[in-house]
Amino acid sequence: MSVAMKGLRNHITPVSKIIITSRSKNIATFGTTEALQLDFLPKEAFWYFFKTIAFGSSNPEEEPKLAAVCMEIAVLMNGSFIGAHVIGGILRSNLSGQFWYTFLEYYRYFTGWYIHLQGEHQSDMFKKRSGLTYIWSYKNWSAVTATFHLYQISSANLNDLPVIRTSELLTRDIKLEGKFDALEWRSSVPPYYSYMVHHEYGTGNNHDVITAIESISFTIDRYYRQHQGVEENLRKLHRMLLRIQAIVEEAHGRQITNQAMLLQLRMVRAVMYRGYYFLDNFRYRTVQAHAQDEVGDRSLGLSPFSQFKRFCFSTRTRKIASEVLDQKELQKMLGHLENIVSDMQEFVAFVSCYPRMSRQPYCSYLLLENCMFGRQIEQEKIINFLLEPNHPSAKGINVLPIIGPGRVGKSTLVEHVCHDERVRKYFSMIVLCSADSIGGGFLTDTGLIKHRNPTSTGQSLVIIELADDDMDDRTWTRILHNLRGEHITPVSKIILTSRSDKIRAFGTTEALHLDFLPKEAFWYFFKTIAFGSRNPEEEPKLASICMEIATLVKGSFMATHVIGGILRSNLSAQFWCRFLKCFRHYTDMHISVLGEHPSDAYTKTSGLTYIWTSRNMSVVAATYSLHQASSAQLADLSPILSNDVLTGDVEPPEKFDALEWRSSIPPYYNYISHYEILAQPPDMLPKRKRSRSLSEGLV
16 A cells, blocks of 8 residues: 555645545554445435336336335345336336236245355345355246356447347246356446456256255255254243243232342333333244135235245245244343343342332233333332422422323323322322413312322422414413412422423423333233233134234324224134235325324324224214213213224214223323314315325225
């Protein structure tokens, strides 16, 4: 390098800047400034790029079925730019659902097969200049072994070569012999490279997929000798998760006051949920295709391919392809949990020192429908705040803001805190009120009295729920002034709940932020609601469908109880497959037309939505307003059950009230939606007719 630098110094126009490009990180030491590291696009950016290439001038939002297939193909592309242009061009040339389905089906299996044989993704060949590869054809379902040499040429040189395009190899029945050059991609941007591959293979080496699989039978058999070890690792993982679960449940039953212990409990619980999610995902992914074959429904995967079924890609081979990719992750998860378990002896010893909680009977039920899920640590944090002495700077009142989106469970969490025996013994009065109701009068006149205990400390707890999610400084100053006034039981603590982050400034302690559960914890919750008293491990086909439905629900507690109740009422794979099919396409349509997920409707009090039913696949636009009602108000409304609308048991009228969910835990809210079906789609829904026809075409 030093010799080259000396050669650059003696020029009529002196060299002032040098750019060095290389695949090696060693050149970083040659720079006079920080090296620029380029990597392939992240999956989100690559998806945006690939769908544009694949759809061309067509709009993906108008073709939700094709877009769903395209997203799966994009994942298989592994971020390859050249592969994106080759395969994107093939898809763009034939915007047929059947063609895209068939292409995806074969591409998926070839990818798994290639990884198993070569130990790398087929797109990795573009990162090297030469090596061994397989050339596959979607048209005649064949694969051949060949060596390759990748090189770049100019457009002028390309015109002199009688080349075959790689896209033609993939889509046409072309007989290949001996040696040939294939044009992978002709770039239309500077430096306008034409990427060529020179292939060589012997005449007797052309094998169809059956022969290729037979030729690697030794490799498959060797894998299956190792497969027993994989199954044993899964059982070991399950046993460790059960141990961690026992520790977590024991800790949840203790009155832990130490903040560091609560933080450690949160971490252990998150690891447990991640472990169960990984275990279930590993188990259920491989039974999905077999489940759809048995129930005769293609909603879990793609179209049936009788020609493809003649080859030896059985469930056994599919299982190999997926598990080979996951074995390293399994070992990693197993090692992580082993470290967690080995380090938990002190944690268990400390937990046993804390007193047990007195639990209500419903908290011991196996069904999580009857208890608050995933908020025990937050509950203990609030209780610790309520029972600690007041901060001197608070002028007699300490304030805890609780912030979170709508329907995330703020009121439920606070209600459980108020039902805790320690809180009820400590406060003489607990009052729930709104910001507008707090005046200069008696505290008992400001809101709903939740609890009285004349024999306690003589202090009051005030809970303020902000209906409009916002409050200015002047209003807050007025509220504090009124609550600091002369009361029979002085106010010492305030809990302030809102969706707005602005209330953070009103707290005397750090605000508590609530969010929806992470996907691992939500899956643990959703499968329990959906299966009820049944064990998901005994129903792997249903569990694989359930995992897909859980992903579509997007963490909504209310939707979990609605949809989970529907699934629990009919534990039939055929029913679950059909429900998933309807729910998936309804979700895609809702996002495409309204620009939001259906679950987002539950986080707002009113808006525009779609009502759908899984029986006849009908979809109608409607306005809605969501509110909470007491049991007495519910009796006056006589609402329709939303479950009955979704399953098609009830035909919704033009205007109606629907009971979304009747909570069985404090504060026992009844969630009611008032719907008004629109006679004509509004101007903001230009694609509604098209989306509706797509849904109806799925029957």
